[in-house]
Amino acid sequence: MADDIQHHTLSVLVENKAGVLSRVAGLFARRGFNIYSLAVAPTDDDRFSRITIVVDVTSASLEQVTKQLNKLINVVKISELDPRDSVERELMLVTVRSGPDRRGQIVDLVHIFDGRILDVGHDELTITLEGHPEQLDDLEDLLRVYGIVAIQRTGRVALPKLDTSPTPLRSVS
Amino acid sequence: MNMNGGQALIRSLELEGVEVVFGMPGGAILPVYDPIIDSPIRHILVRHEQGAGHMAEGYAHVTGRPGVCMVTSGPAVTNIVTPLCDAFMDSVPLVAITGQVPFAAIGSDAFQECDTTGITQAVTKHNYLVTEAQEIPRIIREAFHIASTGRPGPVLVDVPKNIVDPNNPDSQMEWYWPESVDLPGYKPTLKGHPKKIREAAELIVASTRPVIYAGGGILNAHAAEALRELAEMCDIPVVTTLKARGAFPDDHPLALGMPGMHGNYTAVTAIQRSDLLLALGSRFDDRVTGKLPAFAPDAKVVHVDIDPAELGKVRQPDVPIVGDARLVIEELVAVLGKLGGAEAQPDRSYWRSQLSGWQEKYPLTYQQSEPGEALKPQFVLERLRDSAPEDCIVVTGVGQHQMWASQYWGFKHPYTWVSSGGLGTMGFAIPAAIGAKVGRPDRMVWAIDGDGCFQMTAQEMVTAASERIPIKVGILNNAYLGMVRQWQEMFYDERYSEVYLSPDLPDYVKWAEAMGCVAFRVEAPEEVEPIVEKANQIDDRPVVVEFRTDSMEKVYPMVPAGHSNDDIVVDPTHGEGGR
Numbered sequence: 001m002a003d004d005i006q007h008h009t010l011s012v013l014v015e016n017k018a019g020v021l022s023r024v025a026g027l028f029a030r031r032g033f034n035i036y037s038l039a040v041a042p043t044d045d046d047r048f049s050r051i052t053i054v055v056d057v058t059s060a061s062l063e064q065v066t067k068q069l070n071k072l073i074n075v076v077k078i079s080e081l082d083p084r085d086s087v088e089r090e091l092m093l094v095t096v097r098s099g100p101d102r103r104g105q106i107v108d109l110v111h112i113f114d115g116r117i118l119d120v121g122h123d124e125l126t127i128t129l130e131g132h133p134e135q136l137d138d139l140e141d142l143l144r145v146y147g148i149v150a151i152q153r154t155g156r157v158a159l160p161k162l163d164t165s166p167t168p169l170r171s172v173s
Numbered sequence: 174m175n176m177n178g179g180q181a182l183i184r185s186l187e188l189e190g191v192e193v194v195f196g197m198p199g200g201a202i203l204p205v206y207d208p209i210i211d212s213p214i215r216h217i218l219v220r221h222e223q224g225a226g227h228m229a230e231g232y233a234h235v236t237g238r239p240g241v242c243m244v245t246s247g248p249a250v251t252n253i254v255t256p257l258c259d260a261f262m263d264s265v266p267l268v269a270i271t272g273q274v275p276f277a278a279i280g281s282d283a284f285q286e287c288d289t290t291g292i293t294q295a296v297t298k299h300n301y302l303v304t305e306a307q308e309i310p311r312i313i314r315e316a317f318h319i320a321s322t323g324r325p326g327p328v329l330v331d332v333p334k335n336i337v338d339p340n341n342p343d344s345q346m347e348w349y350w351p352e353s354v355d356l357p358g359y360k361p362t363l364k365g366h367p368k369k370i371r372e373a374a375e376l377i378v379a380s381t382r383p384v385i386y387a388g389g390g391i392l393n394a395h396a397a398e399a400l401r402e403l404a405e406m407c408d409i410p411v412v413t414t415l416k417a418r419g420a421f422p423d424d425h426p427l428a429l430g431m432p433g434m435h436g437n438y439t440a441v442t443a444i445q446r447s448d449l450l451l452a453l454g455s456r457f458d459d460r461v462t463g464k465l466p467a468f469a470p471d472a473k474v475v476h477v478d479i480d481p482a483e484l485g486k487v488r489q490p491d492v493p494i495v496g497d498a499r500l501v502i503e504e505l506v507a508v509l510g511k512l513g514g515a516e517a518q519p520d521r522s523y524w525r526s527q528l529s530g531w532q533e534k535y536p537l538t539y540q541q542s543e544p545g546e547a548l549k550p551q552f553v554l555e556r557l558r559d560s561a562p563e564d565c566i567v568v569t570g571v572g573q574h575q576m577w578a579s580q581y582w583g584f585k586h587p588y589t590w591v592s593s594g595g596l597g598t599m600g601f602a603i604p605a606a607i608g609a610k611v612g613r614p615d616r617m618v619w620a621i622d623g624d625g626c627f628q629m630t631a632q633e634m635v636t637a638a639s640e641r642i643p644i645k646v647g648i649l650n651n652a653y654l655g656m657v658r659q660w661q662e663m664f665y666d667e668r669y670s671e672v673y674l675s676p677d678l679p680d681y682v683k684w685a686e687a688m689g690c691v692a693f694r695v696e697a698p699e700e701v702e703p704i705v706e707k708a709n710q711i712d713d714r715p716v717v718v719e720f721r722t723d724s725m726e727k728v729y730p731m732v733p734a735g736h737s738n739d740d741i742v743v744d745p746t747h748g749e750g751g752r
Contacts, residue, residue, distance in 0.1 A: 015358060018302070023294060030295050067482035069413060073299040076358040 006058050007036050009088065011067060011156050012051040013077040017033070024051060031068055033060045037155030040055045048076060052157045058112060081158045088158040089131045094140065095126045097147035106146060113139045124149055177344040178306035179204040179337035182270070183212050188350055189505065191241050191276075192610055193217060193232065195556060195692040199245025200285055202272030204337040204344070204584060217611065217640055220632040224604040225254020226629070230265045230610025234591040235490040235566055235616075237395070239266040239320045243573035246272045247285030248293065250331075253270045255598060258296040260327040262556070262595025264393055264414060266320040267327035268313075275335035276343070289331040295422035298326030306336040306346035309658040311354075319352045323361030324480040325393055346362040356704050361479060361516060365496035372492045373451070373475040374508040380449035380473075382407045382524045386432065386461075389416030389594070390478060391455015396499035397421065400453065401405050403502050406509060407518050411526055414455055416594045419584035433461040433733045441730070441738050448678035452476045454498040456645040457487035458595070467737030477501045480482055490523060536745050537580050537728070541698075547723040550649045554581040556701045557647060560709060564589060565617040570596045570626030573655040578727045600629030606644045607637050617709065619683065624650040624674055624681070631684065637715040638689025645708050646685075647719045651724045652676035659727045661702055674719060685717035692717045 014020045018155055021040055024090065034056035042049050055065055066078050079125050081088075098106045110117060115129035129139050133156050176184070177727055181207055193215045198206040209216050219225040222244045229240025246255055250271050260267040271330055274283040276455040291301045299319050302311050309332075316328040335343040354390055377383060391400050397420050402410050404427050411421045411430040412417050421428055432440040444450060448598070450472040455461070462468040465487065476483070476490035477498055484493040509517070539551040567582055568591040570576040584590055591609050606620035627648050637644055654672040683694035691711055693704045695718060710718045727745040 019294075021289060022291070026294050061485075062484065064486060067484075067486075070481055071480070075355060075360045 002071050006093070007054050008057050008062050009081040009083070009086065009156065010053045010066065011055060011079045011081055011158060012075060013043070014049050014051055014073040015076060016047055016049045017074055017125055020049070021029055023053070023072050023074060024069065025071060027068055028065075031060065031064075033065050033068075034058075037153075040154040041157075052155070054156055077095065079160070081160060085161050086158045087161055088132055088134055088156050089130060089155075090156045091128065091130045091154045092140065092151065093128050094143060094151045095119075095124055095142045095149040096109060097123060097149060099123045099124045101145055105159045106143070109139070115139065174348045175228055176346060177204070177337065177339040178309050178332070178346055179339065179344065180749055181251075181309045181348060182207045182305065182313065182332065182337060183214065184348070185310045185350075186214060186241065187212060188318045189313065190238070191445055195219055195228040195232070195242045195608065196243035197222055197225060197245070197249065199249055200210040201246035201270060201274055201334045202243065202270075202332070203245075204334065204400075205243065205270070205272070205332065207303065207321065207339075217607075219372050219604070219636050219638065221630070222252035223567045224607075224630060224633040224636065225660070226253040226269065226606035227259070227598075227601055228608030228611070228633075229267050229606030230256060230260050230263075230270075231568060231591055232612040233265050233425075233608075234344075234605070235266060235538065235609045236267065236303045237588070237611040239268050239317055239325075240269050241270070243270040245285065246274060246289065250287055250289045253392060254292060257293055257327045257329065258539065259593055259601065261296045261298065263593065265327070266325035268316050269327060269329040271331050273302070273331045273333040275341075276333040277335070277483050278332065289329070292632060293329050294320070296327070297329050298324075300329040300331065302331045303336060306344050309336070309346065311348055311351050313349050315354050315356060315694060319359065320357070320378065323359070323479075324390075336689075346386040360496045360742075362481070363479070363493040363497040363601055365477065365501035367504070369492055369494045370501065370504050370508055373505055374512055375452070376449055376473055376475060376492060377509060378512055378519065379597040379612055381521055382447045382489045383407070383441050383449040384447040384472075385409050385411040385451045385453060386414070386455050387411055387417045387420050387453050388414045388455025389473060390498045390676075391417050391420040392477070392480070392587055394454060394498035394500075396454070396502055396523050399499050399502040401425075403506050403509075406506060408515070408521060408583060409451070410443060412436070412444060414458070414461055414594075415579060415592060417455070418579055418582075418590040418592075419587045419744075422585045423434045423583045424585060429532075430446070433458075434463070434582070434734070435728050435730065436461075437537055437580065438730055438741060438743055439528055439531040441732065442531055443471070445738050446527070447472045448472045452478075452490070453502065454478060457484050462487065463740075464736055467739060476604050486700055502532050508675055512675045522660075524699040534732075535743050538746055540746055542723060547651075547721050548695070549703070550651070550722040550726055551581050552721070553647065553649060553695075553701055553722065554578055554621070554718045555585060556584050557621070557705055560702065561619060562617055565619060566606075566609050566613060568592070568602050568609055568618065568620045570602040570622045571599045572623045572657065573624040573625065573651075573728050574626070575727075576656075577649075577725050597628045597726060599623075599730055602626055603630045604633045604648065607633060607642050608647070610642050610644045620644055620646045622646055622648050623654065623655060624648055625654045627681070628674075628679070631688070634688040634690055634715055634717065641713065642715065643712050644715050645711075646690075646715065648681055648717065649722045650719050651680065651722045651726070655724070655726050656728070658724070662727070663731075663732070681717065681719040685719075690715040690717045692714050692719070694721070695717045696721045
């Protein structure tokens with residue numbers, strides 16, 4: 001899974017224009033860089049979108065990836081998000097086999113993880129969990145023994161951590 | 174003022190200062206060809222779209238302005254993929270306008286439809302699919318800006334038919350011309366960082382074995398003057414890569430010539446032994462470095478490039494400087510001046526004597542042919558060079574003839590050499606020479622071509638003849654795909670696989686005459702000069718001279734592929750079979 005040493009998260013602000021995602025994906029392909037996960041969404045400014053890319057840095061130096069990305073005309077800004085200085089979230093939908101005898105155990109697990117049951121079938125459950133990607137990994141591992149029928153993860157999104165040190169008091173003379 | 178999109182497109186080209194467009198009309202681009210009739214822009218009708226692309230490149234090479242080509246959709250687009258890729262690899266400013274099926278038909282596999290922006294994404298600096306007529310002036314403005322600034326390159330503008338066809342209401346637009354471009358993601362860095370420039374200057378004054386490794390960026394940045402000032406002030410020898418031939422005069426005492434796989438011994442070895450490599454607008458191409466870990470092992474590297482991604486891509490520089498080569502070199506000269514200029518340089522007499530020793534011991538050599546034998550290609554090039562004016566523009570294809578031309582011509586001025594470097598596109602010479610002659614009609618233009626190359630794009634001689642573009646073509650006909658033959662001889666035990674072309678099929682003289690050119694065949698050394706003189710005097714038609722050259726002749730020196738530059742093999746006539 002996303003080992004933080006081999007994977008880095010890039011937050012890429014791009015112009016919201018047709019074909020931009022294809023340019024970014026095409027660049028990775030032709031330069032031989034690997035994408036671990038990718039998430040795209042509009043920003044509050046409708047001229048721009050944000051692409052969050054988790055890059056496999058065993059395939060190329062992060063510096064080359066960033067520099068080559070920057071050459072795309074539609075790429076406006078790239079920030080590297082160090083996992084230690086950012087908040088990261090991912091969403092997972094998973095359908096798991098749950099015969100009547102096991103349903104209770106699965107519901108317990110979902111509650112422990114603060115997930116939710118989205119859909120209930122005769123012998124299947126669809127569960128959603130939003131959280132840190134590692135949390136999602138854990139739940140996925142635990143559910144595997146029951147039999148995962150389908151799973152869909154969004155790829156991580158991230159923002160820089162905020163400054164927590166208090167605003168220094170102004171000295172009163 | 175109301176116009177249709179086709180008129181707006183041509184008007185935009187006029188306002189960008191375009192004087193010539195190389196192209197060929199077809200279904201989807203038809204409406205744009207109508208307003209060309211009323212425009213002062215000259216259109217040159219090519220015989221194959223690939224020719225249009227390479228002509229635009231040749232034009233851009235010698236004028237420094239973006240070359241423009243215009244073709245229709247589908248197969249015309251796939252035909253210009255090669256020149257686009259060539260321009261992308263060699264940083265040539267190019268604007269390609271392509272027709273596209275009407276917007277509503279895109280994605281329906283319509284006649285002559287192809288995914289133009291998709292296909293060309295990997296071989297352009299940027300490309301556009303225009304969706305509304307109203308966008309045309311803005312996008313043309315942006316296309317020229319992107320093509321010609323920063324690291325230059327090709328930009329493609331794909332224009333659906335409905336927005337240019339006057340019979341379609343989609344084509345109506347209100348004319349405007351944008352004052353400036355607004356590209357939030359595109360702001361090339363021009364000025365080098367002062368601290369890094371200072372560090373570079375300090376390395377120079379501490380170096381006893383420096384070499385300037387000048388690349389094509391020098392020519393793109395118009396930095397030839399600045400380069401000369403730097404080299405002369407600090408007494409630093411200069412190698413010029415294949416893309417930089419002419420950026421530093423070959424007859425200058427500090428000139429070492431071309432480095433790389435077929436570079437001369439001194440240029441290659443000077444880099445290998447240097448303690449400081451000033452890479453100015455060059456990119457550590459594999460044809461220059463040979464086996465990378467063994468390249469210039471003792472050298473500190475100062476790398477100046479306008480493209481930040483080049484810094485550290487191949488070789489980690491000690492001092493990386495992002496910026497325009499001219500501005501950075503001028504700043505570097507100023508800083509060196511403050512450090513004491515020429516007086517502050519250490520004693521480099523040992524280095525200079527080493528270099529001149531190598532030059533003396535390993536000059537470029539070949540053995541002149543015996544009477545009755547085929548011509549030596551190097552001899553032909555020497556005669557051509559000596560009978561041409563020194564500002565003559567030389568254009569080549571790719572292969573042995575290209576290497577000999579680069580080695581033997583001796584360039585004294587920038588922008589007198591046009592060649593396909595990165596992509597190595599056979600067939601480049603003829604169309605690129607036509608483009609160069611259109612860009613500089615005042616100059617003599619010689620295309621030096623191989624027989625294999627000539628057969629790839631020869632039909633453009635018809636373009637040259639019908640448009641009265643009097644280029645001169647020298648075919649070094651050795652009846653082989655010579656460079657491949659050389660590799661098969663040297664590295665495949667002389668097992669010649671599919672490299673023989675025949676000396677007289679086609680008959681080049683008849684063929685050239687059929688295409689409207691004056692043509693000559695030269696077989697003996699004493700004929701070379703008189704025929705070349707004759708060719709040089711013809712200025713109203715293209716001329717083709719076929720030189721029958723020695724098939725066995727090989728390009729030396731040579732660094733075998735994948736080897737260290739220290740393994741350079743010089744011409745066996747040097748008697749040592751190596752260094």
